[in-house]
Amino acid sequence: MTPRGMIYPLIFVFISLLFMFFRMLPLDLTVRNWTAPDFLICFMLAWSMRKPEAVPSILIAAIFLIQDFLFQRPPGLYAALALLLCEWSKRQALLAEEFPFLIEWLTATMAMVALFVSYRLVLSLSLSALAPFRLSLFELLITIVSYPIIVGICRYALRLKSPKSLPFDTINRSRS
Amino acid sequence: MAQDQTKHEDYVTPVRRLLVGCLVVLLLGLFLVWRIDNPRVERLRANVTDAIVSRMDWAMAPVTATINLARGFRSYQQISHQNQELRKELKKMKIFKEAARQLEEENARLLDLNRLKLNPKLTEVSGIILADSGSPFNQSVLLNVGRRDGIQDGWAAMDGLGLVGRIFGIGENTSRVILLTDISSRIPVTIEPSGQNAFVSGDNSIAPIIDFLEDANQVRPGDRIVTSGRGGVLPPDLLLGHLAVDSENRLRVRLSADYERLEFVRVLRDYDREEITETGQLIAPEFQAVDPLPTNKDGG
Numbered sequence: 297m298t299p300r301g302m303i304y305p306l307i308f309v310f311i312s313l314l315f316m317f318f319r320m321l322p323l324d325l326t327v328r329n330w331t332a333p334d335f336l337i338c339f340m341l342a343w344s345m346r347k348p349e350a351v352p353s354i355l356i357a358a359i360f361l362i363q364d365f366l367f368q369r370p371p372g373l374y375a376a377l378a379l380l381l382c383e384w385s386k387r388q389a390l391l392a393e394e395f396p397f398l399i400e401w402l403t404a405t406m407a408m409v410a411l412f413v414s415y416r417l418v419l420s421l422s423l424s425a426l427a428p429f430r431l432s433l434f435e436l437l438i439t440i441v442s443y444p445i446i447v448g449i450c451r452y453a454l455r456l457k458s459p460k461s462l463p464f465d466t467i468n469r470s471r472s
Numbered sequence: 473m474a475q476d477q478t479k480h481e482d483y484v485t486p487v488r489r490l491l492v493g494c495l496v497v498l499l500l501g502l503f504l505v506w507r508i509d510n511p512r513v514e515r516l517r518a519n520v521t522d523a524i525v526s527r528m529d530w531a532m533a534p535v536t537a538t539i540n541l542a543r544g545f546r547s548y549q550q551i552s553h554q555n556q557e558l559r560k561e562l563k564k565m566k567i568f569k570e571a572a573r574q575l576e577e578e579n580a581r582l583l584d585l586n587r588l589k590l591n592p593k594l595t596e597v598s599g600i601i602l603a604d605s606g607s608p609f610n611q612s613v614l615l616n617v618g619r620r621d622g623i624q625d626g627w628a629a630m631d632g633l634g635l636v637g638r639i640f641g642i643g644e645n646t647s648r649v650i651l652l653t654d655i656s657s658r659i660p661v662t663i664e665p666s667g668q669n670a671f672v673s674g675d676n677s678i679a680p681i682i683d684f685l686e687d688a689n690q691v692r693p694g695d696r697i698v699t700s701g702r703g704g705v706l707p708p709d710l711l712l713g714h715l716a717v718d719s720e721n722r723l724r725v726r727l728s729a730d731y732e733r734l735e736f737v738r739v740l741r742d743y744d745r746e747e748i749t750e751t752g753q754l755i756a757p758e759f760q761a762v763d764p765l766p767t768n769k770d771g772g
Contacts, residue, residue, distance in 0.1 A: 325651070
């Protein structure tokens, strides 16, 4: 990979670490009945659909495994599912003829719902402890709703445009 | 368009699928190992957390302090109101202080009569809270003391007033405290003054629930709840909080430890704990080892 091609993966790593850092700050130790959206999964899905070469699968696996370790989740399961969904959404975006934002959002929503269902299914099948259902559902919904915000940040702050929404000339120029 | 085509192939080639497949199998394998051999993977987790968090330490403390400072500014608006309340409380406290002083004198006299000494083995290590669990589903915090400071699994962590949780998972420089509010937390307690034994188990709410109470008629709201020390899990007589009843008539603990302003905790050194070294004996003790006629051995 060229040094120029390394920039986006590095930005991705940096932003994921930032998210984890802020989630781990000991600001509120009381029990909450609400939760912030899981920005990292939004971010991962947005990047894998908009700039698939910036999120190599090994990177996704590593970041989500570290997250599993830090956030006291069963290690490996969430990371494996996230990786599968990342690959799936990459292919959806690449193989589609056109990819307007609404379809992208729908794809992301499907991915997150699939993650939610399969994660809880595997955990309950393996008789592991499950997180409270209502809180998890709340997190899923608020994460889906906040997806456009993350895409907005990616688009205007990081200039990460979906290739399919650009005129053809610009694509060639940016890739040559 | 030709470049676009190669890109498509890039992402659907069998080699790529194989790589992703391998990664997924590896990750699921780790999950399976965790399910089977939990302690080993949890140790690995403690070490990984230790390596990462002790590197982020320098940034975490100032950022937390800054955010708390900003919150503090907001609360200055209510300061005069708060001041009045504090004055009222102070008046009450003075009465209590007087009562406490009298009791202290009396206690000193009684202790002297008894020639009683407080357990000198219970010394403490103070730790600063570095990070929390990062997800709303787990209630735990990470301390800046670890194996280097002689911390051991299972020790009790207190704030100024009451029990906060137990140590679970130690890295070289950090250790994790599972808070009483966590789903996996179970503490054997005694409810004073009736002396009833029970378990306090966390259920991801601010007030943990009371389980396995012997007789619910003998306790009433406001009773003190202290650790019972049964099973050698925790030292006895550490305060947890007071009994309360929720809207569905379940017994809960109003915790004494101030979880909202938790910055430091004191970890009690406790070397008398029973060590669980083997897995099988806890569940099924060896029956052969028990002598059916112990009187023979003693010589009558």
